[in-house]
Amino acid sequence: MEVEDDYRRKQQLVLLAIVVLASLALVSLLVAFSYYCYISNKVSKRLKIRKRADLEDGGSFENVKEFSTEKGLQLFTFKQLHSATGGFSKSNVVGHGSFGHVYRGVLNDGRKVAIKLMDQAGKQGEDEFKVEVELLRRLHSPYLLALLGYCSDNNHKLLVYEFMANGGLQEHLYPVGSSNSISVKLDWETRLRVALEAAKGLEYLHEHVCPPVIHRDFKSSNVLLDKNLHAKVSDFGLAKIGSDKAGGHVSTRVLGTQGYVAPEYALTGHLTTKSDVYSYGVVLLELLTGRVPVDMKRTPGEASLVSWALPRLTDRERVMHIMDPALEGQYSMKDVVQVAAIAAMCVQPEADYRPLMADVVQSLVPLVRNYRTTSKIIGSSSSSSATKSPAPHDNASSGD
Numbered sequence: 001m002e003v004e005d006d007y008r009r010k011q012q013l014v015l016l017a018i019v020v021l022a023s024l025a026l027v028s029l030l031v032a033f034s035y036y037c038y039i040s041n042k043v044s045k046r047l048k049i050r051k052r053a054d055l056e057d058g059g060s061f062e063n064v065k066e067f068s069t070e071k072g073l074q075l076f077t078f079k080q081l082h083s084a085t086g087g088f089s090k091s092n093v094v095g096h097g098s099f100g101h102v103y104r105g106v107l108n109d110g111r112k113v114a115i116k117l118m119d120q121a122g123k124q125g126e127d128e129f130k131v132e133v134e135l136l137r138r139l140h141s142p143y144l145l146a147l148l149g150y151c152s153d154n155n156h157k158l159l160v161y162e163f164m165a166n167g168g169l170q171e172h173l174y175p176v177g178s179s180n181s182i183s184v185k186l187d188w189e190t191r192l193r194v195a196l197e198a199a200k201g202l203e204y205l206h207e208h209v210c211p212p213v214i215h216r217d218f219k220s221s222n223v224l225l226d227k228n229l230h231a232k233v234s235d236f237g238l239a240k241i242g243s244d245k246a247g248g249h250v251s252t253r254v255l256g257t258q259g260y261v262a263p264e265y266a267l268t269g270h271l272t273t274k275s276d277v278y279s280y281g282v283v284l285l286e287l288l289t290g291r292v293p294v295d296m297k298r299t300p301g302e303a304s305l306v307s308w309a310l311p312r313l314t315d316r317e318r319v320m321h322i323m324d325p326a327l328e329g330q331y332s333m334k335d336v337v338q339v340a341a342i343a344a345m346c347v348q349p350e351a352d353y354r355p356l357m358a359d360v361v362q363s364l365v366p367l368v369r370n371y372r373t374t375s376k377i378i379g380s381s382s383s384s385s386a387t388k389s390p391a392p393h394d395n396a397s398s399g400d
């Protein structure tokens, strides 16, 4: 009997142990399962977030890049641009520069455009084409000429810009010997406004873009005027992305246009945003005097505009004698002295003494504003004598 009891107790103990072990196994299985569920839930949540971010960005990094770089620029076929310009007819030529001919054209949707056809696809031309397209698709300012699109097939490189009905500023300051040149000159008020708008274009490049962009070929033919004579800065083919903080770029090949290149850049290849400020000063002198930057037909002391004008700019008496006779005294002495002082600072031989473009803008703003107020109050006696030029380029046609 006692043996039987002992056997039964042992059986119960074994059973209890089995139950305890089984429950323990079940609990650990449950714990493991819930941990698995927790982890996989977390992973799938993360995956979902990444997927959503990818979708919002356009699918993948490559796509994001592709999307942002292509934004806003239209790709044209050569055929489209051929028909927009009436087969690149001579009658649609509005100018010619180092890149090639510039044609007026009309797109299928009726938009007037200026089309630059590259003469030959040399290495320098190819580089300028790339710089122009890459920079202009990123830069947007009302004071910069807008690039609408381009055509780049094996044999042809073309740039399509908004059309500026009054062409280059130089055409309105002195005869340039082309069939498009204009005999009537810009009035004083318009010259001041053009100076301010061009300054704002350079200010945008130097101070609102990171890293700053140095134009490198700022000149009067790269300041274009629309049908209302508002100015925009054009031609970034020679532009350089860089900073003036780390001492600028040193280049062995000096690019730019004679008469506009800053002395330190011409002598040492040292390029900073202050090189553009010098070129801007030369354009300001063109606006004041109506003279070209270099004129070998003048007497030796007068051949270089900067050397001739600089000593006169800060002399109140002498400065009045350098003014463009075509302005017929539309200006006040106070305005002239101020603009001459800005020009004198911009063309300082020492780059560090030149102002920032933001300073130039600040100095010109009150002059332009004053002029507007005066015109309104007096009923614009001075502006009535001003000669507004017609819009010589404004008859865009797609054929002869």
Ligand SMILES: Nc1ncnc2c1ncn2[C@@H]1O[C@H](COP(=O)(O)OP(=O)(O)OP(=O)(O)O)[C@@H](O)[C@H]1O
Pocket (backbone or CB within 6 Å): 094, 095, 096, 097, 098, 099, 100, 101, 102, 114, 116, 145, 161, 162, 163, 164, 165, 167, 168, 171, 217, 221, 222, 224, 234, 235, 257, 393
């Ligand atoms: N967007 C435009 N709208 C109207 N006319 C334009 C336009 N772009 C250029 N032009 C005309 O074509 C002319 C030549 O311009 P282009 O930029 O090819 O040469 P450039 O500025 O004279 O010299 P460079 O090639 O050395 O810069 C300008 O002076 C202007 O009259």
Ligand SMILES: [Mg+2]
Pocket (backbone or CB within 6 Å): 097, 221, 222, 234, 235
């Ligand atoms: Mg140009």
